[in-house]
Amino acid sequence: MRKTRRRMINTIIVEIILVIFTLIVAMPLFLAITISLQRPELVFSYPPKIFPRGFYVKNYIDAFNLVPLLRLLLNSLIMASMITLGKIITGTLAGYAFANFRFKGKEVSFALLFATLFLPAETVMIVPLFLIMKKFGWVNTYWALTVPFMASATNTFLMRQHFMTIPKELEDAARIDGATPMQYFFKILLPLSKSMIAGASIINFVYAWNMYLWPLVVTMEDKMKTVQIGVKMLIDAESANNWGVIMAGTIVVLFPTLLMFLILQNMFVKSLVRSGLKS
Amino acid sequence: MRKIIPYVLLVPTFLIIGMFIYWPAVYSLRLSTCRLSPFGNRMIFVGFRNFVKLFNNKEYLFSIRVTVLYVLLSVVITIFLSFFIALLLEMKVPGHTIYRMLIFTPYAISPAIAGTLWSFLLNPVVGHVNYLFSKFFGISVDWITSKPYAFYAIVFASVWKTMPFDVIFYLAGLQNIPDDLLEASTLDGANWWTRTWKIIFPLLSPITFYLVIMNIISFMFASFAIVDVMTKGGPGNYTTTMIYRLFLDAFAFQKTGLASAESVVLFVIMAIITFLYFKYAERKVHYQ
């Protein structure tokens, strides 16, 4: 009896903490939704509002009219999906190499890979990267938007960390059973890494989705642009802004990433390490 | 056969990194010894002068200080906060999927929009935060244009933005911990604290190891977007981190050579930190 009562109190405490925390964290999102559903002039009203009164959909209609949002969404979807796929593939393969193998030059190559994280791509390297795109003839194509970002130290490092937590006995057992290293990789290691891969996919997708400067520099036509450029298009630096429309555009652009999260979060499932060991 | 496998596995990654990161890096880093006009039509070789100038520049030295404080504070808060929240979420109380989803949103919002929204919320006169503050506490804080609040605002916004990243990976890591172990450390009596720190945290140390260095890198390199939108490095360069300085020199003032020199400095600092990190901190990590 006591235990269940204690459990209930615990649940309530946790619930309260989470509610307060979530409210604070989600405040900007609520604000964005509110502004997007209100008449634009009300943005500056005082006292400030955080929940919308009314349902002013015109902002969304205006956003779609002002900016080719559907096309931009498609472009970003292609870009983010390809980059995510590329990063997961290269990351798991390379992470496997670093976690499960001993080879000459392991430390050096890991260091070289990791060092790429210290090169601020979006600041100093835009011009030379653009020159390469020109040379390959990739300017204004999906290639330029995706290929340079298909490998990453983040993903490799993450998978390396994860693979190193898988007990060696599993690998030995597999080898005894006659499995080749690649069979072990595909049949046992990857399935055990579902939650990590899901997590990494979300991160990769969002990173690609939120890129602004590189797509701006490398696209030359409206039909190749990506969503963040689209949102920027709604903002006018010098003059007055229609915040209703800007936030409407922002919400529309935010939507796919949240959707992706919903889809992938089902993969936050328990892995079968213990059961795997037993068998 | 087994001998070549690791090399083959590394080929895709290194091919891309070599072509699209290393080559551009070499191209720009060698510009650190030059001064280049914005459009590139004038170039003079100046040797190490860019570096000497940097370290004699009071503003640059100040930005180093700002960066150290900023990164330290942000990393510590983010790691511990995220760990705690991930634990709470994993208890799967009713509604936890909704909380998880909403807690994820800061990461999904682009830095520019995030900065804009926080600027609205933190507006000293018409913003929501000060409205609540003045209603409940009777005070009105100048969040963005005064010291030291501008710094706290930046730290807050950065932690807010990065926390979901850590939470996601802690959650993923928690999936690999058997339920009975997790059960034992629900908020259940005084032993909860010890059990959490003596069992769960060490089990998650590979993730923590990953997250700490990743967060350091993220705060070092990705923070300029938030700073640019929220405070523009102000007031009076109070929130100008090294990467923001670099961003200004590269994009606002088109001082290419100087920006390259600043990249080199950042690179060297990070290389040293990472080397020490892998050497000493990895010892504390418990792999299986």
Next chain:
Amino acid sequence: MRKFLIIVLILLMSIFALSKVKIQFWHAMGGWRIDLLKNMAEEFMKQNPDIEVEVQYTGSYRDTLNKLIAAVKAGTPPHVVQIYDIGTQVMIDGDIAVPVQELMNKDPTFDIGKFLRPVLNYYKVNGKFYSMPFNSSNPILYYNKTLFKKAGLDPNKPPRTFEELIEYCRKLTVKDENGNIVQAGITWPLHSWFFEQFMAVQNAPLVDNNNGRTGRPTKAVFNNEAGRRFFRLWYTLSKEGIMINTKKEDWTGARQLFASQKVAMLISSTSDVALAMKLAKENGFELGTAFLPRPKGAESGGVVIGGGSLWIIKGHPKDEIEAAWRFVKWMAEPKQQIRWHEGTGYFPVRKDAVEQLLTSGYYAKYPHHLTALLQLLLSEQNYNTNGAIIGAFPEVREIIETAVERMLNEEMTPEEALKWAEKEATKAIREYNELYQ
């Protein structure tokens, strides 16, 4: 066989004759202006069926410049690009543009004399026009007549001097029991532009060599009584709590304060006139506009043009440059300038456009636009009001803004801040010049 070849030849020639010349136009005007520019371009294409203009929004002014740099270095520049006013010297030094003067000289149909003098004076550097003026703006004082009346001030007598401004702000400020500001006198974005304007209003230059107009500037010269007067004004207003300050370059924040009637006065750009009128109506107050106030005893100067201009970039075949010139020329025609002005609030840059607006009764309907125009036309025309030409202008601006922030945070006195800003600005200018020795 011969007949066949001739037919093929004729077909090929007609294809080439009908094929359009394609040019790319990059601009930094976001929001509803994107549509406006697209429609204007379509109108141009209708009138000029042999030219195809591809209009692209390329981010902010800063983004656009950086994209241009990348494109130029890769050999794929656009034909026409909009660059901000302070980028003039950088563009000239980059030697990447076809000066529009050259194209003007070859084109007898184009009369530069029809343009507004202040606009011409800004964009004429070294005796020639490098770019075509396109979107020009000015600062004016917006004020809330309703709040004036409430504070016992005459709504038809806006402050004329710095001294009056301080006095008015004192009367207009309302604080609550805790001492928090409920309503302040004035605000303006924390932007170096306003410093530059108030220097020009007092007929003082920013840099030497006649504000950089008769030669490359070698040092900043704004640490003088004119500069000090403005810095002191700013400091006094803030210290007494009768002014609200924004963060750097926060146009939105300033507008927000005026719209919500948290401040009674706003100094902002003329491109905000339409918005100010709308906000006044919606928030239930009467709008007034006035010239910028001037310190008592200061010399009489004027305001400086802001905004951007259109540049034609080298590296294209002759027919494309021709097409680009035709497009740029067309954009500067009265009809387009009026359309642009009505859609955005930027000045029409030509006299005949202004005349047309006047005779159509436009200024009777929009007296606030008239305020801005008059302020511009009544400005003295000399090097100080023509605007400074500085290669390192973006950096100088950042230095001035940092100095102001430090002054407002009590790290430096107004005098110290101004002196520091001048010193640092001179350093930046010298550094820039080194590349062009």
